[in-house]
Amino acid sequence: MRTVTLEVASREKLGHRFVRAFDGESQGSFISFETPELLFKVISGKRWQLLKIMTGAGPMTIREAARRMDRDVKAVHGDVQALLQVGILQKTDKGQIVFPFEAVHVDFLLKAA
DSSP: OOEEEEEEOOHHHHHHHHHHHHTTOOOOEEEEESSHHHHHHHSOHHHHHHHHHHTTTOOBOHHHHHHHHTOOHHHHHHHHHHHHHTTSSEEOTTSOEEOOOSEEEEEOOOOOO
16 A cells, blocks of 8 residues: 655654665655644645545546535635645646545654743
């Protein structure tokens, strides 16, 4: 099963992962955010719902995604553009959108200041 991890990670953590990957160690698929606030801004409730209907579903049109969510196409289009911009969704050669994973893992730690 192909899984992506959405994480909050420091530049230091990303640097360590890069070095391990450069040494040939598999790192998996990660999409990293600088802060939890940025993660939650990008992955709003409606966008999370969009990812849920697209997980493992293969390529589809924005219109089809909107139909499955029972939402306005224009609103879904805006969410799709935001998720394309950060690399969570991808566009196919035919112009469809795809979330190329079967599972999502979210990883961040909240600790006392």
